Amino acid sequence: MPGTPQQQDGGPTLHDVLMHKGYLGLLMISGLVGIPVSLAAFGFVSLEHQLQHWIWESLPETAGYSQAPWWWPLPALLLAGLLVAPIITRLPGHGGHIPVDGLGGPPTPPIAVPGVVLAALVCLPLGVVLGPEAPLMALGGGLALLAVRSAQRTQHPQLVAVLGAAGSAAAISTIFGNPLVAAVMIIEAAGLGGPQLVALILPCLLASGIGALVFTGFGHWTGLAIGALSLPSVPKSSIPDPGDFLWGVPLAAVIALLCVAGQTLGRRVKAFTAQDTARRTAVRTVLCAVAVGGSITAYALLTGRSPEEAALSGQITLANLAADPAAWSIGALLALVLCKGLAWSIALGSLRGGPIFPALLLGAALGIACAPLPGFGDEPALAVGLAAAAASVTRLPVTSAVLGAALLGSDSVDAMPLLIVATVTAFITSEALRNRTKHDAAPAGRAEGAGTG
Known part of the structure; x- marks a missing residue:
């Protein structure tokens, strides 16, 4: 040429x-x-x-x-x-x-x-x-x-x-x-x-x-530990069957709903803390931090487990959950989703840090809690939870699929179809929910245009 x-x-x-x-x-x-x-x-x-x-x-x-x-x-x-x-x-x-x-x-x-x-x-x-x-x-x-x-x-x-x-x-x-x-x-x-x-x-x-x-x-x-996000041990994966998709698709949509609801509450908390004076902002920031502490305390009281599981960013608890899902009762997993989810929502609008790691734990916990459903299981539930939470929070579907595959390691080859379907389902659901929220928040007769912004 x-x-x-x-x-x-x-x-x-x-x-x-x-x-x-x-x-x-x-x-x-x-x-x-x-x-x-x-x-x-x-x-x-x-x-x-x-x-x-x-x-x-x-x-x-x-x-x-x-x-x-x-x-x-x-x-x-x-x-x-x-x-x-x-x-x-x-x-x-x-x-x-x-x-x-x-x-x-x-x-x-x-x-x-x-x-x-x-x-x-x-x-x-x-x-x-x-x-x-x-x-x-x-x-x-x-x-x-x-x-x-x-x-x-x-x-x-x-x-x-x-x-x-x-x-x-x-x-x-x-x-x-x-x-x-x-x-x-x-x-x-x-x-x-x-x-x-x-x-x-x-x-x-x-x-x-x-x-x-x-x-x-x-x-x-x-020899220093850095606490990188990784799952040293995950449930043994197998090729997804129709039951995995039957439960995985609605589960991905529910996780998207959970994440969007948390972010919506976070935006309201942001409006609450963003005041016209530095003193009011400081006071309300402290109040939000105490509310986060109260949510974590509630988790410890409800489950009798260590509050550390809900308090920190999530990578350590996520690794423990993936390594031994049987060590958690369904009640403890739901309490983690409820209490840590509330704490995460408040922290999103008031404190400082990243939103992704805790969202991955919330998605994985809700997924493992649904694993006993007929025809489901720990392996596909974990894959759906990781992919759906990442897609809902980051709004980056390709990144979410790659992240889920990286976390699952060699088992991601078999789980990849389910990862992708869960990612797409959660992404579309979360964007639809956000657009609906924007539409409802707009003045009567002046609904905002469609989009992902």
């Missing part, structure tokens, strides 16, 4: 984009940025994990308890509220984005990174039922932008977007258990196409791969 083909719209071809000197330089910078960003992310997650262990295991043992007592969440969450309120109201960046707003938005400016880190280290170890993924993305994006001078950030907004995305991908590359999940998430969330899509893919993949290498190496060399 003579010459280099051009796109029909006259824009640059993929070859033009990849061979451009500026893009090759950007690709090199992205790879180099992955190293310091991953080191910072490793330090953050390791410190958060150690604080979490100290607060929920070491301190209760020192006080003479075999596990955290039922009342432990009340002072822990009160302290979290008192510490995070001034960070939200006084520091640049307000401690990071509000979790109910999702994971998107512009890259975090470097000046806001200290507040994001402080808010996360205050909230997550003390049990605000949120995950580390959103603070990690903000940390990675903000640190990546330090490689670009402020003048360049003003003149080249596309450079800011790509480097911020690469930094975010590097930071969360292994907290999801697989660097490909991070890259796919950033790509799908960006909503780009054509050469722009590939131009974003390669920096994210390179930064994620290097980030995973750094995480893995430092975890092996130091």
Whole structure:
């Protein structure tokens, strides 16, 4: 074929984009940025994990308890509220984005990174039922932008977007258990196409791969635990049968309803805490933290189990649930969904952290609770729960399917058809519910147009 083909719209071809000197330089910078960003992310997650262990295991043992007592969440969450309120109201960046707003938005400016880190280290170890993924993305994006001078950030907004995305991908590359999940998430969330899509893919993949290498190496060399999202043991999978789809499709729709309801409540909590004065915001933030603590306490009282299971982000409890579903009664699983779900909804609109990890636990718990249904089982129930919760909360169906497959490991090959059907069902259901909510909230005669925004 003579010459280099051009796109029909006259824009640059993929070859033009990849061979451009500026893009090759950007690709090199992205790879180099992955190293310091991953080191910072490793330090953050390791410190958060150690604080979490100290607060929920070491301190209760020192006080003479075999596990955290039922009342432990009340002072822990009160302290979290008192510490995070001034960070939200006084520091640049307000401690990071509000979790109910999702994971998107512009890259975090470097000046806001200290507040994001402080808010996360205050909230997550003390049990605000949120995950580390959103603070990690903000940390990675903000640190990546330090490689670009402020003048360049003003003149080249596309450079800011790509480097911020690469930094975010590097930071969360292994907290999801697989660097490909991070890259796919950033790509799908960006909503780009054509050469722009590939131009974003390669920096994210390179930064994620290097980030995973750094995480893995430092975890092996130091022996420190990072608490990455993974399921060391899952129920043995088999090829899905009609019964799995018969129960799996409505279960995915119910999980979508649960997640959308939680996010709807979270938006109302956000309106409650977002006041015209910093003092009112601080007071209501503390009240919400105490309400989260009350929900976790209710779980411990109802089940007699450790409040730690409901208080933390969810990856540890999820791994335990997947490894031994029989250790949980249906009542305990439903109590976890109810109490942790309420706590998650309140935290989404008031505290700081990520929404995905706890949602995965809620979906898995509801799925395992439905596993005894005739013709169902633990394996398909877990697959449906993971995929449906991820699709409902992230609104990224491809990412959700990849994440579910990564968590199930080698068993995902047989479960993939059910994973995909559950993902699509939950995604369509959640979008329909959100659109209905927007329609009902619009003034009479002025319903909002359809969409996923």
